[in-house]
Amino acid sequence: MEYSTTILTGFVALYIFMLAAFTGFEIIGRVPAILHTPLMSGSNFIHGIVVVGALWALLNASSLPEQIIGFLGVLLGAGNAAGGYVVTERMLQMFKPSSKSPKAKE
Amino acid sequence: MNAALLIDASYFVAAFLFIYGLKRMSSPLTARSGIVVAGAGMVLAVLASFLYTLDVNEAAKPHLSTNLTLALLALAIGLGWAWRSGKKVAMTEMPQMVALYNGMGGGAAAAIAAIELIGYKTHGSISLSLAVLGGVIGAVSLSGSLIAWAKLDGRINGTLRFNALQLVNGGLLLVLLAMGAYIVWQGGAVSMPVFAVFFALALVYGVMMTMPIGGADMPVVISLYNAFTGLAVGFEGYVLNNPALMIAGMVVGSAGSLLTLLMAKAMNRSVANVLFSNFGAAGDEEQGEMAGSQKPIDAGDAGINMRYATKVIIAPGYGLAVAQAQHKLYELVKLLQDADVEVKFAIHPVAGRMPGHMNVLLAEAGVPYDIIYDMEDINNEFKDADVAIVIGANDTVNPAARSNKSSPIYGMPILNVDMAKQVYVVKRGQGKGYSGVENALFYADNTQMVYGDAQKVMVSMIQAIKSLGGGH
Numbered sequence: 001m002e003y004s005t006t007i008l009t010g011f012v013a014l015y016i017f018m019l020a021a022f023t024g025f026e027i028i029g030r031v032p033a034i035l036h037t038p039l040m041s042g043s044n045f046i047h048g049i050v051v052v053g054a055l056w057a058l059l060n061a062s063s064l065p066e067q068i069i070g071f072l073g074v075l076l077g078a079g080n081a082a083g084g085y086v087v088t089e090r091m092l093q094m095f096k097p098s099s100k101s102p103k104a105k106e
Numbered sequence: 107m108n109a110a111l112l113i114d115a116s117y118f119v120a121a122f123l124f125i126y127g128l129k130r131m132s133s134p135l136t137a138r139s140g141i142v143v144a145g146a147g148m149v150l151a152v153l154a155s156f157l158y159t160l161d162v163n164e165a166a167k168p169h170l171s172t173n174l175t176l177a178l179l180a181l182a183i184g185l186g187w188a189w190r191s192g193k194k195v196a197m198t199e200m201p202q203m204v205a206l207y208n209g210m211g212g213g214a215a216a217a218i219a220a221i222e223l224i225g226y227k228t229h230g231s232i233s234l235s236l237a238v239l240g241g242v243i244g245a246v247s248l249s250g251s252l253i254a255w256a257k258l259d260g261r262i263n264g265t266l267r268f269n270a271l272q273l274v275n276g277g278l279l280l281v282l283l284a285m286g287a288y289i290v291w292q293g294g295a296v297s298m299p300v301f302a303v304f305f306a307l308a309l310v311y312g313v314m315m316t317m318p319i320g321g322a323d324m325p326v327v328i329s330l331y332n333a334f335t336g337l338a339v340g341f342e343g344y345v346l347n348n349p350a351l352m353i354a355g356m357v358v359g360s361a362g363s364l365l366t367l368l369m370a371k372a373m374n375r376s377v378a379n380v381l382f383s384n385f386g387a388a389g390d391e392e393q394g395e396m397a398g399s400q401k402p403i404d405a406g407d408a409g410i411n412m413r414y415a416t417k418v419i420i421a422p423g424y425g426l427a428v429a430q431a432q433h434k435l436y437e438l439v440k441l442l443q444d445a446d447v448e449v450k451f452a453i454h455p456v457a458g459r460m461p462g463h464m465n466v467l468l469a470e471a472g473v474p475y476d477i478i479y480d481m482e483d484i485n486n487e488f489k490d491a492d493v494a495i496v497i498g499a500n501d502t503v504n505p506a507a508r509s510n511k512s513s514p515i516y517g518m519p520i521l522n523v524d525m526a527k528q529v530y531v532v533k534r535g536q537g538k539g540y541s542g543v544e545n546a547l548f549y550a551d552n553t554q555m556v557y558g559d560a561q562k563v564m565v566s567m568i569q570a571i572k573s574l575g576g577g578h
Contacts, residue, residue, distance in 0.1 A: 024361035037462035073217030078184025080211035086192030094469035
C-alpha cells in the first residue's frame, strides 16, 4: 500500500492550531511562579523545532540566494534548539528538594 | 520502507514527546526529566528530517549534495556554538541568553518564509498570508530579541525615545501590513527587491519597537518575543505542511502569551502599557525630599540580631545575584537554621530579571525550594517576623507603591517587608532602584541600612555569628 503524506489544510489545520493552543494554555496555567523562567526557556527550546523546517527548505533550495538563506536558517534554528536545551537543562538541574524536610510544598 | 511514512510517524512521536516533556517541566518534582524527554523528541525529529534527501524537488536535485553539505555544516556550527555558549554562561546572564536563542528561532522562521517567497513556492492566499505573517513576526522577534539581549547584557545603555516615536512605529506597522497584503494580493508574484524591502522593514520595526522599552520591562518583552517566535514557527509549519512545527509552534505561542500576561500582571501593568508607555521618563523632579534619614548599622551587629530572632524573612533581589552572594547567603541561612531560627525566602514575582529567575539563582546556591515562598503566600507573614532582610532589592519593597499615588510604581504589588519588626537593607550605596524611584522604606523608623557589597556583608554576618560560638 502506498503511503502519501496527509495534507493539513483548511479546518484540519485550524483544529490542530486550536487544540495545540489550548494545550499550551493549560500547561502554563497551573504552574508555580518558581518554574516560570525554566518554562519560558523550555518553551524557547521547543520552538527550536523550526530547524526541521529550515532543513527541508535548504534541502529543496535550487538557487544561490535560497541556499544562503537556508544555510542561515538551519544555523539559527540549530542554535535555538541546542542553546535552548543546554540552558533549560542547566536551570532544571538545580531544582532539588530540601533533604531535611522531604514534604512537598503543597 | 516508505520515507514519507517514517518522517510523519517520527513527527507524531516528537510532537507527543514535546507536549509530555513540557507537562513534566511544569512541576518541580519532574521538571528535570521533562527537558530530557523533549530533547529526545528534538533529536528524533532532526534525524528523521534527513530522510527528506530521498525525495526533493526536481529543481533541487542537481544541488542535493551541495545542499546536504551546507545543512550538515550549518547544523554543526549552530549546535556547536550554542552548546558551548549555553554551558559557559553564568546563571545571572541567563535571561539575555534566552533572548538570544529565541531571536535565532525567529530568524530561522523568517528564513523559511523568505525561501518560500523568493522561490515562489507558496500558492493559495491562506498559505501566502501565513508565510508573510510568520515571516514578519519571525523577523521582528529576531531583531527585537537582539536588542533585548544587548540591553540586558549592558551593550546598549539608555533608551531611544522621541515624541513622534509611537507615530513612526505605527506608520511602519501600517506599511508592513500594506506590503504584506500586496504580496498576498499579487499571489506572491512580486519582484525580489519588494521582498527585500519587506523583510528589512520588519527587522527595523523590531528594533524600533524594542528600543524605547526600559531594562526593567525586558522580561515581559522577551516572553512576548518567545510567544512571537512560537507563532511564526506554527505559521511556517502550515506553509510547509509540517505538523511538528504547527503543533510545537502553536503550543509555545499560546503558552508564551499566557506567560507574558502573567508577568505583566505581576507588575500590575498591561502588556500594552509595557510596550507603548514611556515608563520612567518623567519622575525625578516631582518627588519631594524623603522625611527622616537613612540609619546605617554594622553588618556584624545585624547578623547577631538575626541569630537571636525567632523568625527571619529574606527578600532577595537582583543585586544579590550581581554580587554573586547567593552561596554566602545560604551559608548564613544554614547558620541561622542551626540556631533554630525560622528562615524563609520571599520572592517577588519580578525579582531578578525574569519571573522565577531568583528561584533559579537561589537553587543554584543549593537553597531548597521548600523554604522559598511566592509573594502572595508569604506577604501576611511579615508582620510576625522579627527581622526582614532585603538584599539587593529596591522597587519590589518600596511602600510608595501602596500609598503614594504620584509614584510611578504606584499600584505595583510589593513585599510587605516594612511590616516586620526590624528591617535590614543590604545595599551598595545610597542610589535609587532600577526604576529611578526613591524608596520610602529606607527612611522608615524600623529600617536600618547595611552598606556594602552583598557578598562581603554576608561574610561579615557569618563571621559575627560564628564568633558567638556553638551552643544553641
